[in-house]
Amino acid sequence: xxxxxxxxxxxxxxxxxxxxxxxxxxxxxxxxxxxxxxxxxxxxxxxxxxxxxxxxxxxxxxxxxxxxxxxxxxxxxxxxxxxxxxxxxxxxxxxxxxxxxxxxxxxxxxxxxxxxxxxxxxxxxxxxxxxxxxxxxxxxxxxxxxxxxxxxxxxxxxxxxxxxxxxxxxxxxxxxxxxxxxxxxxxxxxxxxxxxxxxxxxxxxxxxxxxxxxxxxxxxxx
Amino acid sequence: xxxxxxxxxxxxxxxxxxxxxxxxxxxxxxxxxxxxxxxxxxxxxxxxxxxxxxxxxxxxxxxxxxxxxxxxxxxxxxx
Numbered sequence: 001x002x003x004x005x006x007x008x009x010x011x012x013x014x015x016x017x018x019x020x021x022x023x024x025x026x027x028x029x030x031x032x033x034x035x036x037x038x039x040x041x042x043x044x045x046x047x048x049x050x051x052x053x054x055x056x057x058x059x060x061x062x063x064x065x066x067x068x069x070x071x072x073x074x075x076x077x078x079x080x081x082x083x084x085x086x087x088x089x090x091x092x093x094x095x096x097x098x099x100x101x102x103x104x105x106x107x108x109x110x111x112x113x114x115x116x117x118x119x120x121x122x123x124x125x126x127x128x129x130x131x132x133x134x135x136x137x138x139x140x141x142x143x144x145x146x147x148x149x150x151x152x153x154x155x156x157x158x159x160x161x162x163x164x165x166x167x168x169x170x171x172x173x174x175x176x177x178x179x180x181x182x183x184x185x186x187x188x189x190x191x192x193x194x195x196x197x198x199x200x201x202x203x204x205x206x207x208x209x210x211x212x213x214x215x216x217x218x219x220x221x222x
Numbered sequence: 223x224x225x226x227x228x229x230x231x232x233x234x235x236x237x238x239x240x241x242x243x244x245x246x247x248x249x250x251x252x253x254x255x256x257x258x259x260x261x262x263x264x265x266x267x268x269x270x271x272x273x274x275x276x277x278x279x280x281x282x283x284x285x286x287x288x289x290x291x292x293x294x295x296x297x298x299x300x301x
Contacts, residue, residue, distance in 0.1 A: 058290055065287055094290065101292045106238050148235065148293060173238070 001026050001219050005046040006072070008033045008063045013049035013085065013196060020196035021046060024212035033066040038075055044215055045072055049086030049141070049194060059102060059144045060090030069095055081125060081215060082188040086142055089180075089190035098181055098190045099157070100149035106173025110143040114205075116168035117179055117193060121161050124182050125218035126189040129210035135168065136207040138193035145192040147174040147181070157181060165191055223268045225280045228297045229289045230261035264288055265301075273300065 003026040007014040018028045021044075029039045033052075038045065052063035063069070076082050076097050084092035090102045105111060114137050122132040130136065149157070154175055157163055165180030172192075180191030195208025231237045237259050244258040266283075270276040280298050289296040 057287070061287060061290065099292075101290055103235075103293065104238050106236075108238055108242055146238070173236075 001044075001216060002029060002039070002042045003027070003044045003046055004029045004031045004038050004042040005048060006031045006033060006068055007048070008050070008052035008066065008091075010052045010054055011048050011050035011087070013087075013194065016194075017046045017048045017085065017196045020199045020208070020212055023199055024209065024216050026212070026216065031068060033063065033068050036067045036071060038068075038071045042075065042080070043219055044081035044083060045075055047072070047082065047084040047088030047091050048196075049088055052087055052091060055087075055144075058090075058094070060087060060092075060094040063087075063091045064094035073097065076183070076188055079185060079187055081218075082183075083126060083211070083215070084188070084190040085194055085196065086140075086145075086192055089192055090144065092188065092190050097188045098183055099153050100147055100175075100181070102144050102192075103146040103148050103173075104144050105142070105146050105171075110141075111145075111171050112139075112141040113171075114139050115171055115179075115193065118166045118168055120163045120166045121182070123161060124164050124186050124189065124214075126180075126182075126211050126214050127164050128217060129214040136210070137198075137205065138195055138208055139197045140171065140193050142172070142192055145172040145174065147176075147178045147192075149175055160184070162186070164189055165193070223270055223273070223276050224301050225266040225268060225276065226299050226301050227264040227266065227280065227284060227288055228261060228299075229264065229284075229294050230259060230296075231293055232295050235293050261294075276300065 003021040162182040166177040195211040198205035198208035240258040
């Protein structure tokens with residue numbers, strides 16, 4: 001199984017994400033934002049956290065227009081898997097792969113801490129290794145994680161069971177306590193918490209490993 | 223030709239930064255500020271000299287990059 005991890009200028013979780021994929025058993029290929037195509041045979045694209053293009057204009061806005069973006073859109077359009085974490089969630093939302101937008105945290109502060117999450121839908125390729133309703137703890141580290149969507153869009157996400165993760169105690173003002181949201185075909189997940197920072201007992205937690213194990217398990221079935 | 227684009231959060235989208243500014247003004251003693259909305263102004267220096275073409279081009283720029291139309295609205299003026 002092949003995972004591609006994209007690096008933008010200002011990405012800072014790209015290596016961690018590559019290590020997390022490798023740790024789970026993926027062959028990992030690193031892709032530069034100026035590349036115009038993904039390597040052949042890529043199953044899942046990881047869009048990492050960080051501060052792509054210095055968060056200029058809006059978080060993720062410039063990265064979403066970079067040369068690799070159209071290849072990522074095509075990959076998603078063909079039913080390929082895409083995992084966007086933190087700034088990666090902002091990037092793929094700006095790309096239009098997910099509805100809504102990520103705004104400044106309601107408390108206006110950058111928040112860097114471990115938070116409790118509830119697996120609101122285990123029926124996804126990214127969360128199937130967890131139990132429905134399972135409580136896990138993952139680190140968050142963001143200034144703009146306040147997920148915002150219109151009432152109709154929120155109702156649709158709920159009706160279609162597309163809220164993969166919710167905060168147990170909302171840290172940033174996100175509508176519906178949303179921490180992670182799925183695309184219509186469930187093959188794109190954007191999430192603000194960092195599972196790649198919780199895949200090794202040596203760094204304190206393995207609660208995030210299930211995300212990568214889920215994707216691998218999904219592909220083994222496919 | 224120069225264009226000035228004003229990008230604001232849409233009405234109904236909570237502007238947490240504007241609210242923080244409103245509170246700060248209140249604590250400085252500026253009474254009666256009922257609301258603050260914060261946005262951004264982007265100035266473009268364009269090679270285009272035809273007004274209609276320039277407006278079409280800047281509109282495309284706004285829709286594609288300068289504004290996130292999910293949460294923001296924009297106004298274009300030529301100066």
